[in-house]
Amino acid sequence: MHEFSGPFPDTDAESAPDPAAATAARVGGLADSVFENAAEVPEFVQFEVARDGGEVREPVTAARFRDEVNALAKGLLAEGVRFGDRVGIMSRTRYEWTLFDYALWTIGAQPVPVYPTSSPDQVRWILGHAGAVACVVENDEHAMTVGSVIGELPGLGHMWQIDAGAVEDLWAAGFPVADETVHRHRLAVTPESVASVVYTSGTTGRPKGCVLTHANMMAEVDTFLSGWGSVLGGRGGEPAAALMFLPLAHVMGRMLQVGCVRGRVRAAHQPSLTSEDLLRDMASFRPTIVFGVPHIFERVFNAVRRAALESGQEEAFDKAVDTAVRWAEAQERQAFGEGPGPGAALRVQHRMYDRAVYSKVREVFGGRLRTAISGGSALQRRLGLFFAGAGVTVHEGYGLTETCSASTCNPPGRVRFGTVGPPMPGSSVRIAEDGEVLLRGGHVFTSYLDDPGATEEVLHDGWLATGDLGTLDRHGYLAITGRKKEVIVTSGGKSVSPMPLEDRVRAHPLVAQCVVVGENRPYIGALITLDPEALGHWQRMRGQRATPLRDAARDPAVRAEVQRAVSAANALVSKAESIREFRIVGPPFAEEAGLLTPSLKLRRHAVLRACADEIESIYSG
Structure with a gap:
């Protein structure tokens, strides 16, 4: 076996020294940093929150964030959420998600992220398997999704909707609760306490609930801050600022959120991943660090x-x-x-x-x-x-x-x-x-x-x-x-890892996705989708009128361009591993069709089922 431990020496892997990680937390939990920031740097602007449809960003200081988290924690206690309870959060990336995360952590409860694009069956499985006692949703659509399966979730006692005033309602409900009650709950949280149950995106089978402790998350974030803190800010010593746009249901987006609070990095939320919205917010917020x-x-x-x-x-x-x-x-x-x-x-x-x-x-x-x-x-x-x-x-x-x-x-x-x-x-x-x-x-x-x-x-x-x-x-x-489970073995016994080929084909501007096929087949083939925006631009530059994707797939000039991408990929491998035939299919594989996970990974087996006829045509010629 070949083994290596951090940090980063110049030596060979076999002679690596012992790792030197950030000091492990011995007491407390993730919410403590909210209260420490408010006590030590109360005027620090922790978040800029979009108001009026995103046209204005309102500053939220560390002190205000602490007060809003504390008020929401009191409201959750008033509504019956207790230490160790699990509460689903189904929303896009927005400030209120962060508020609920930290309010739940403050009272020792366990947030359970749910992707906002989840189907009713996925919502039923996650909330039911987790034993959630309540769920936070963002809007009417999410409320209807949860509502459609609520009869199968007897343990779900509450559903709060962000866009219907959930935060303000819970603030009001918690008004009679004493601050001391919140602090007693927070002080009972230890590093070993469960912080969250995060369900895998499920490329195959049912998603599994990963039990992550406060210690797990703090170890991850504190190690990153200690090793990468010097490059989080901008040039000339500009203070660090992060635009959070990855789904907070995804662990990478969640760790950025925790890192911003623990590292005192000014942050803003962007719920949309469209190019127009994302690039507009990049230009206005001007981040110094991006997780993508x-x-x-x-x-x-x-x-x-x-x-x-x-x-x-x-x-x-x-x-x-x-x-x-x-x-x-x-x-x-x-x-x-x-x-x-x-x-x-x-x-x-x-x-x-x-x-x-x-x-x-x-x-x-x-x-x-x-x-x-x-x-x-x-x-x-x-x-x-x-x-x-x-x-x-x-x-x-x-x-x-x-x-x-x-x-x-x-x-x-x-x-x-x-x-x-x-x-x-x-x-x-x-x-x-x-x-x-x-x-x-x-x-x-x-x-x-x-x-x-x-x-x-x-x-x-x-x-x-x-x-x-x-x-x-x-x-x-x-x-x-x-991936071990994705290695393709041809009928001739050749083992081929599809990822290098797929990545190289995707490097071509016209290509959106590539799925290499060939299990128990005589040679390797590929399913390729086109990027509609890039295709339209390519056609305009050639003086052609825009055509539907299905017509473009039959255009000899388009096929010749895609063949260049395939040939470039084939140059990386042996002849036995090369892509011999390909089919251009469309439209691009989408999450709505069940072909991508919410984190945009291909559901390979679902693609193979959906494109069975196209795959058969590769080998029937």
């Missing part, structure tokens, strides 16, 4: 690229991209003692493109961003290099719901693009004989709720079996190469 998924960074790159093409600057943009990549590669080699850094000619080129191209990339993010964290799926190495060369370093990390988000992450000043970094301090990574990634550390969950069998399947002597395949380089940097 690769799709966000791909959107930004493609938006800047389309603008360059429409202004007739395609050749100049491509040269700027190449210069940024070479600049970042030279800096990467220098950081690892493998080269002298960018040469004089490259520095001149880089300066020339900085004002014309790279500054526009930074402006898309609001102009102050210099650091981003990416997780959830693989970020293309070339894309990471481009952003670094443009002045925004994307630190790719890796983790699961079971590990409170990141177990590994590229450290400041030593980013190895195309990897997910070395173990974070206090974490260890081991590669099993079959290539599976195993993780250990204080951030690893305790169990699946009421499912000892599933827990025993993945936890062995403190090591979490992730189901992912990976490799460790000599510096201890982890690269994820695929």
Whole structure:
């Protein structure tokens, strides 16, 4: 087995020193930081809350946040929520979610996140399996979803709707409750207390409830703040500011929320993930740190690229991209003692493109961003290099719901693009004989709720079996190469990991998604969807009228362009592993059709069922 423990030495993985993590909390829970911030920095603006449809942001100081959390905690107590009770939260990312999270933690209750796009069956399973005594919903649609299954949830005694005044109503209900009652509950919370039951997104089978303690979450967040705190702020010492747009039902978004409160980072919520809304808020809030998924960074790159093409600057943009990549590669080699850094000619080129191209990339993010964290799926190495060369370093990390988000992450000043970094301090990574990634550390969950069998399947002597395949380089940097359950074995006995092929095909601007197929088939094939926005732009640039996706799939010029993407992917692998045939299908795989998880991961088996005819056509010719 190959094993490595954080922090980040220059030695080979086999000779790594013991980890040095942030000091583990011995008392208290997550809500304590709210009250400590209010006592120590009462005027610090903890949040900027959107009002009047998002046109105005209202500052919420640490003192006001404490008062609102305390008032809401009293209201929850008045309505019968008690220490250890579980309460569902079904909402988009917004300030009220954070209020409920901290109010529940204050009284020792356990929030249970529910994705706002969940179906009635998913809501029934999560709330029923968790034994939730109440549920917070955002709007009428969510209320109707919960209401449709409430007859099957006899333990659900309350449902509060944010858009119908739930917060204000609970404040009023809690008015007679003494502050001392709240503080007694808060002081009873220990690091070992359960903080939340977070259900996996369920790419296969029923979601499982990960039991995460206050200690798990604090270990994750405090380690990140101690190791990455120096790069959270903007250039010139600008105070750190984070725009939270990932779903708070997802553990990565939740850890950013906790990190902002524990790290005293000014934060704002953005409930919409549409490009228009997200980029507008980036420009107005001007974050210094962004937590996102690769799709966000791909959107930004493609938006800047389309603008360059429409202004007739395609050749100049491509040269700027190449210069940024070479600049970042030279800096990467220098950081690892493998080269002298960018040469004089490259520095001149880089300066020339900085004002014309790279500054526009930074402006898309609001102009102050210099650091981003990416997780959830693989970020293309070339894309990471481009952003670094443009002045925004994307630190790719890796983790699961079971590990409170990141177990590994590229450290400041030593980013190895195309990897997910070395173990974070206090974490260890081991590669099993079959290539599976195993993780250990204080951030690893305790169990699946009421499912000892599933827990025993993945936890062995403190090591979490992730189901992912990976490799460790000599510096201890982890690269994820695929999923154990997704390895394809052709009828000729060739084992193929689909992820590298799929990622490379997706790098083409026209491609939205790629699913490699070929299990028990004579060769590898692929299902490919097109990006409607990119397709429309591509057709306009060629002087063509826009066509429906189904017609574009039959266009020889479109097929030739997609073939270029497939050929680029095939160049990475042997002939036996290459994609021999592909089918363009549409529209893009969507969560509403059950083909994506709420965190935008493909439900591979669902896609294979939905596209059975297209797959058969690949092999029937």
